[in-house]
Amino acid sequence: MTLGLAVTGRLGLYINPDSTWFAVSMSIFVLAGAVGSFALPLGAEADHGHDHGDDHAPHVEGGGSHGGDDRPRHGPSAFGLAATVTGGVVASGVVVLTLVLPPASLSAELAMSRDVGAPPLFAGQDAVTLATTGDTSAFGVGEWASVFATTTNPEAFDGDPVELTGFVTPGDDGDFDLSRLVITHCVIDAQPASIPVLDESLPATGQWVTVTGTVRSSSDGRLAIVATGVEQIDEPEDPYEY
Numbered sequence: 001m002t003l004g005l006a007v008t009g010r011l012g013l014y015i016n017p018d019s020t021w022f023a024v025s026m027s028i029f030v031l032a033g034a035v036g037s038f039a040l041p042l043g044a045e046a047d048h049g050h051d052h053g054d055d056h057a058p059h060v061e062g063g064g065s066h067g068g069d070d071r072p073r074h075g076p077s078a079f080g081l082a083a084t085v086t087g088g089v090v091a092s093g094v095v096v097l098t099l100v101l102p103p104a105s106l107s108a109e110l111a112m113s114r115d116v117g118a119p120p121l122f123a124g125q126d127a128v129t130l131a132t133t134g135d136t137s138a139f140g141v142g143e144w145a146s147v148f149a150t151t152t153n154p155e156a157f158d159g160d161p162v163e164l165t166g167f168v169t170p171g172d173d174g175d176f177d178l179s180r181l182v183i184t185h186c187v188i189d190a191q192p193a194s195i196p197v198l199d200e201s202l203p204a205t206g207q208w209v210t211v212t213g214t215v216r217s218s219s220d221g222r223l224a225i226v227a228t229g230v231e232q233i234d235e236p237e238d239p240y241e242y
Contacts (some may be wrong), residue, residue, distance in 0.1 A: 001095045002027040015186040016242045141166045141180035142241045144215075145193035147223070154217040162225055164195075165210045165236060168203045171196050174224050176203065178211055182241045190240070199227035208235050 005011040006024050015023060136157070139147075141164055147157065164178055171177035174196030181190040198216075203209055213227040 001098050003031070005098075012238055012240070013187075016183050018242065019185060136160050136162075140164065140241045141178060141195060142182040142193040144195050148195055151223070154221045154223050157215045157223060158217040160215040161213075162215060163210065163212045164225075165208070165233070167235075168205055168207045168209060169194060170205060173222055174198050175200070178209070178225070180241050181239070184242075187240075193241070196222075196224040197227050197230075198224050199230050201230050203230065203232055208233050 002023050006020060011020055166178040166180040169177045169179045176197055177194040178197050179192055179194040182193050183190050197211055210231045210233055211225060211227050212229040213225045215223055216226045217223055
């Protein structure tokens with residue numbers, strides 16, 4: 001499944017692309033081990049090599065020997081065989097469905113449910129330090145969300161031009177929030193990043209948009225984006241930031 005997603009370019013919907021090499025190499029290793037396991041004869045896992053030979057086994061009256069190899073061997077039980085077949089069918093079905101069905105990105109509703117109002121954890125003082133140098137051209141929603149939440153000098157960013165893509169969520173400090181899910185390792189640790197946007201238009205919640213505008217600082221020191229354009233777009237091929 002992992003190899004199939006990597007070949008079709010969809011693995012980035014599940015994990016950070018920086019980890020693709022590790023996931024793919026481990027999948028190849030596991031796949032090779034799984035294929036190699038079929039070389040073992042059926043029942044070999046029960047043979048622990050306890051055949052010590054007749055030279056060292058104490059003989060008892062009646063011709064028997066302790067530790068001999070004359071124990072009856074039984075094949076797999078009907079229940080065990082049925083459980084194996086059922087497990088194989090279910091596991092194969094899950095893999096096939098994962099490969100055939102298109103993967104869905106995490107929704108805006110999930111992003112809002114994970115938004116607890118705390119400052120973002122995916123960027124630290126390094127982002128703010130970089131921003132104060134004036135180099136904010138490569139910043140995404142995640143970096144700007146960190147700057148908006150942690151800066152002690154909002155005037156330093158007043159007037160910075162931005163062009164950002166994200167989805168719309170309800171806002172408190174603006175007409176709406178521009179949001180994005182930021183992934184550190186995989187979708188399990190995805191965190192929402194949101195920045196307020198001031199604009200007369202109000203796209204529907206969950207609608208993807210590209211916002212162009214300028215960062216402005218209010219009299220109370222809050223930062224927001226004053227939009228000069230809000231273009232509604234389809235969900236991008238890579239909906240996450242990393």
